[in-house]
Amino acid sequence: MSYSANEIAALAQKAARGAGFPPHQAQVFGAAAVQFLAGGGEPQALLDALSDPGDSPILRLPLLVEDIRRAVDLAGPRITLTLQSGDEALAPAYARLAGLHIAQAELGQSEDGLPRLLLETDPDRDGAAALPPRIAVEPPLMNRLSSLAARTYVPASDSSRSAGAGAGDIDND
Numbered sequence: 001m002s003y004s005a006n007e008i009a010a011l012a013q014k015a016a017r018g019a020g021f022p023p024h025q026a027q028v029f030g031a032a033a034v035q036f037l038a039g040g041g042e043p044q045a046l047l048d049a050l051s052d053p054g055d056s057p058i059l060r061l062p063l064l065v066e067d068i069r070r071a072v073d074l075a076g077p078r079i080t081l082t083l084q085s086g087d088e089a090l091a092p093a094y095a096r097l098a099g100l101h102i103a104q105a106e107l108g109q110s111e112d113g114l115p116r117l118l119l120e121t122d123p124d125r126d127g128a129a130a131l132p133p134r135i136a137v138e139p140p141l142m143n144r145l146s147s148l149a150a151r152t153y154v155p156a157s158d159s160s161r162s163a164g165a166g167a168g169d170i171d172n173d
Contacts, residue, residue: 008037008137013026013029032096047144057090082116096129
């Protein structure tokens with residue numbers, strides 16, 4: 001089934017919050033998940049990232065976006081950034097969030113075996129490439145994202161309703 005970029009971003013963000021990630025990292029993950037899936041990324045990489053809120057690319061890769069902006073200002077359009085092991089799958093998707101036109105993103109390794117992200121930006125073109133209007137997502141991924149997102153919902157109870165949760169009497173026909 002296909003979904004809009006906004007639907008995927010919102011659900012991925014809620015799933016990250018439900019998995020225990022901080023709000024900012026969850027928000028950036030939602031945007032990166034869209035880039036990742038639009039680029040044909042393997043859904044398992046998203047599920048793996050959500051599995052450990054103590055040690056995950058979701059915690060580290062938002063810093064990559066800031067590093068890319070600084071590196072381009074300092075070094076020019078061709079930059080190489082060292083990644084932490086395990087961040088390779090999602091790093092190119094996060095790189096696309098830097099607001100630069102990325103002509104080429106390539107993963108490699110340094111002499112010491114650390115993963116590296118090689119980027120070539122095009123300063124003559126504005127922003128990131130446009131996303132497709134709809135993105136195909138397999139049901140197992142959507143089901144897992146939905147189940148993690150459901151952890152953020154307020155349980156239905158008389159006390160939660162009296163505090164303002166749910167639809168009001170006017171909202172129900």
